[in-house]
Amino acid sequence: MANVKQPLLFRNKDVSTVNSSDGTFRSLEKSGRPNRQKEKVHGLKDRSQGLRKSLNDSLEEDIRDFLINEAELHTYDDLTKVNPVTPSTVLKCLQARYSAKVFYTHAGCTLVALNPFQPIPHLYSLDVMREYHTAPQPQEFKPHIFIVAEEAYRNVQGQVEPINQSLVVSGESGAGKTWTSRCLMKYYATVAASSQKCQDTVEKIERRVLDSNPVMEAFGNACTLRNSNSSRFGKYIQLQLNSSQLLVGASVQTYLLEKTRVAFQAPTERNFHIFYQMMKGATEKQRLEWMLPLEQDFAWLPHAEKPLEEDCLQETVEAMINLGIDEGKRTQVFRILAGLLQLGNVDFSPASEEAQPCELDGHSKGFLGKAADLLQVSLDELQSCLTVRTLRAGKQSVLKPCSQSECGVRRDCLAKVIYAQLFDWLVTFINNSMCADNSMWCNFIGLLDVYGFECFLLNNLEQLCINYANEKLQQHFVAHYLKAQQEEYVTEGLQWSFIRYQDNQGCLDLIEGSPSSIFSLLNEECRLNRASDATQFRVRLQKELLDNSSISWDKLSKEPHFTVAHYAGNVSYQIEGMMEKNKDPVPPEIISLLQKSQDSLLHSLFAEDDRESEGSRKHSKVVTVVSKFKNSLESLMKILHSTTPHYTRCIKPNPDCRPLTFKKEEVIVQLEACGIVETINISAAGFPIRIPYGSFLQRYGMIANTKLTAQINRADISFSHFFLSLMNTVLIIM
Ligand SMILES: Nc1ncnc2c1ncn2[C@@H]1O[C@H](COP(=O)(O)OP(=O)(O)OP(=O)(O)O)[C@@H](O)[C@H]1O
Known part of the structure; x- marks a missing residue:
């Protein structure tokens, strides 16, 4: 149990909802917050005195209390330390940090990356990479994408299952995903370089x-x-x-x-x-x-x-x-x-x-x-x-x-x-x-x-596929994070009441489920091989998917469409052209022309395609765009499920890509769309501060009484129980 790789868990939650019976966590949680210990103790007293107040009043008061210390806001390296966690407190913190030119902030298990829209060379220099790479505890450094990179790298070094890692970078167009991915690749190309050491590779x-x-x-x-260098494809790169x-x-x-x-x-x-x-x-x-x-x-x-x-x-x-x-x-x-x-x-x-x-x-x-x-x-x-x-x-x-x-x-x-x-x-x-x-x-x-996630004035099959991919990733994030965390608490022998979270399964069922879903009906329509009729298809959708609460129709709209309630918001999709896009037909005359090209490259590009399409024609199966996309996404999800994930949410602080400009209304929409406030709440309700057992013992072991230390040495008690007893000792001393 006292394996150094296993972290100690520090819970950061309001005392009234803590499950522990002895209150150990209460004091610990308060000490975890910078410079606010006394205030919070008063806050606790106030709370017990003011039980008569309505919940809303007290929340507003807490928010005011929190925001009043403006000078302090930029010091919150981890948004789980923000109290109370509301869209406005989180937003204010991020804004204060952005003004102070601090672009990275932890949000529990996630890293929030604000785009400076300006080169910040010193932030990504080789020296900085080496600093993070060689630090005994990089997580004690300022939040940075290199912490995420290093943590993943050390997980591989430590051979902790699952050993393979996935760094998931998400955010809207122009938020900085490609930049972040490039940074990560440079980091590994630097700290894990093999060429110098191994000439024969x-x-x-x-x-x-x-x-x-x-x-x-x-x-x-x-x-x-939205972005002068926008990636018009998705990619998953495996660094071997x-x-x-x-x-x-x-x-x-x-x-x-x-x-x-x-x-x-x-x-x-x-x-x-x-x-x-x-x-x-x-x-x-x-x-x-x-x-x-x-x-x-x-x-x-x-x-x-x-x-x-x-x-x-x-x-x-x-x-x-x-x-x-x-x-x-x-x-x-x-x-x-x-x-x-x-x-x-x-x-x-x-x-x-x-x-x-x-x-x-x-x-x-x-x-x-x-x-x-x-x-x-x-x-x-x-x-x-x-x-x-x-x-x-x-x-x-x-x-x-x-x-x-x-x-x-x-x-x-x-x-x-x-x-x-x-x-x-x-x-x-x-x-x-x-x-x-x-x-x-x-x-x-x-x-x-x-x-x-994409939502334009006109959305069609491309947006449906992109938003479907985002739904899948969100499901992975929520399920993986909550499941893994809560299982860890149980393994540690900690009392824990399971937290329910917003499940987007209904929306996924609507899009990809069987027997009836948007994808299955679209595919069926394409296989019927008849001229597609948008109005007819809308009637079909309405009839078949009547029971799913994630789909709706604006009865006043003249254009055939359907609206999907995604986790990030409602998106209206136009039906006109959707079936044709899904079929994505290539006239056989075109393929045959290209097969006869005298250019060997062009010829080879279609020679293989010919064999494939011959095969699929024999089985008279139309391979539609959504079927192909669903399959490739399923393979990706399999890989993600088999790896340890790390999440980075890139945020675009203004729509015009202007340097160092923070538009609150722009940011809040993105925070809501990626569910970051929810994530922080979940992390804060759990144990967001994790210290490896070894480091904890090194730092606090000396205050444990000898009986306890002997017990842990003889492995008579679990490390969590040792830790709880130790915290009680700390409380007695205090
Ligand atoms: N950390 C950063 N430091 C400085 N500039 C940045 C940073 N991150 C992003 N940028 C700037 O923002 C621009 C947009 O970023 P990027 O292309 O990575 O967005 P994206 O999220 O990949 O968008 P898309 O989805 O459209 O591909 C970059 O071209 C770069 O100028």
């Missing part, structure tokens, strides 16, 4: 791990309304450690790339960075090769004039070189991307004769020709696959010209499918380049950087 594996970032960001990030806990490799799993962005950008947004990098960074020779004259405008390259530090081709190319992507492959990648840009400038006009395919004007013909050239496909076949559909009836096939809008859809589909496959190829290449052989590593630390 893959050359500079740390370099490769770090170089995966600029490449994936170039291809997967874009400037959006050998038996000496040195970094020997890594692998990355990506989720739900927003491929629609290639062919459609919202009015104030941009395409993926890589296109702008090419446009701005190409040499004269490359410009000729990629057919990208400087003066040429591209429809799929809006806001190219915007200067962004992310528009740096050189950095991406260097990282690609370090990852082992040779010149030949790079040329192929860039030519394919350039081909997509040309495709975006192709417009279709209705045919002059009925029953004829749509026509292209001179300009469009020129762009299509360049696209065919760059993608190395036949121009005629490219034009035909964009404008004519092949209908099959048994062994017969009939050619049917597409309408003007259908041609546009097919052009966009071609671009999206190529980009998505190229991105997957890149991720596979990166994995092959940095993944260590299974025999070389035994444990991992996983970093999860997923898109935050």
Whole structure:
């Protein structure tokens, strides 16, 4: 029991709800709060005298009491020490800390990271990393993302089950998730570097791990309304450690790339960075090769004039070189991307004769020709696959010209499918380049950087999937944290009445459950293979999901929609287009065209796809977007459940990404959305202050009476009981 790895638990809860019979915790809890001991003792007396007061009055008084000490607010390193825990006290504390340029704060088991929107170099220097890494008790240092990193690392070193670790970084767009993940990767690449010590490992594996970032960001990030470097995909990176806990490799799993962005950008947004990098960074020779004259405008390259530090081709190319992507492959990648840009400038006009395919004007013909050239496909076949559909009836096939809008859809589909496959190829290449052989590593630390909860004016399938992922993570957080904590108390032999928590199972059942859920009904609709009707689908949802209280409908709305009560708030989803997005159909003519590409890379991207789709066609099963996403999320959850999780909640202090600007109304919404106040309450009701037994004994052992010490030495009593007796001794002395 007295294993140094097992922590001592310090409870931080209002005395009136403490379960212990001897009151030991009461005094302990009060002493845990900085400079407020006396006040709280008075507070206790006041409380017993003022039982007649209404609960609300006394809470308001407590809040006023707490907030009156403004000068002290920034000193609360852990929000569980805030008393009372309310949205306003928590908010004030965070605001005070932000004003004092303190960006990290513990919230029990979670780290809250406020985005400074300004480089703070001294906060992340190599020296600071080493300080946290070499400290005997890093948790005694100021809150920092490096504490989370170090704690996970020491857990692996300590080989405490579950040995593998997951660092879950969440927050809304622009809150700082990607930045935090990069910081964590740099930390491990520094403190767990293997290359110097072990020359025969893959050359500079740390370099490769770090170089995966600029490449994936170039291809997967874009400037959006909310963040100039927004990740348009989710990722889970496993840093692989050998038996000496040195970094020997890594692998990355990506989720739900927003491929629609290639062919459609919202009015104030941009395409993926890589296109702008090419446009701005190409040499004269490359410009000729990629057919990208400087003066040429591209429809799929809006806001190219915007200067962004992310528009740096050189950095991406260097990282690609370090990852082992040779010149030949790079040329192929860039030519394919350039081909997509040309495709975006192709417009279709209705045919002059009925029953004829749509026509292209001179300009469009020129762009299509360049696209065919760059993608190395036949121009005629490219034009035909964009404008004519092949209908099959048994062994017969009939050619049917597409309408003007259908041609546009097919052009966009071609671009999206190529980009998505190229991105997957890149991720596979990166994995092959940095993944260590299974025999070389035994444990991992996983970093999860997923898109935050999204609620726009118009929400569709993408938001439903993203918010579903957030529901899953929230469920994991709440269940894991509360379950693990409360089980620990029981193991320790402490009296504990189980705390109930807000369960989001109802919402998850609504989205993914069986037999009837939004996903199952969407899939069914897609498999029926009929023209989708939004109003009809809404009626179906209403009928089938009538009993679920997490779904509702605004009867006055003209647009077919449904509203889901997520843990972070209500989100209204439009149904129009949802079924089509779920099917995500790729016309077979497009696949067959790409399979015939003379470009070996493009050809290989679709050769495999062909085998898969043949297989799935035989089983006549439509693999929908939500099915794929649900499966990949389930695999992720399995990994998360098998690891020790650490949570970091990034908060965006203002919507305009302005340095050192704290907008209360912006922050409170995020605190509510991630349930942080609830988390603090749970932590505060439990035992948020944990000291390893060894350290505790070292510090306080001398005041224990000898009889007790003898008992613990003979293991006659559990360590928790020893601790309780010891605290009683302390109380007697006081
Ligand atoms: N700790 C930090 N110090 C300084 N600047 C930061 C920090 N964290 C974030 N930033 C700034 O905030 C910007 C947005 O952060 P980041 O891209 O990590 O957000 P995100 O949560 O990953 O957003 P998205 O979900 O859109 O990808 C960064 O480009 C950077 O300029």
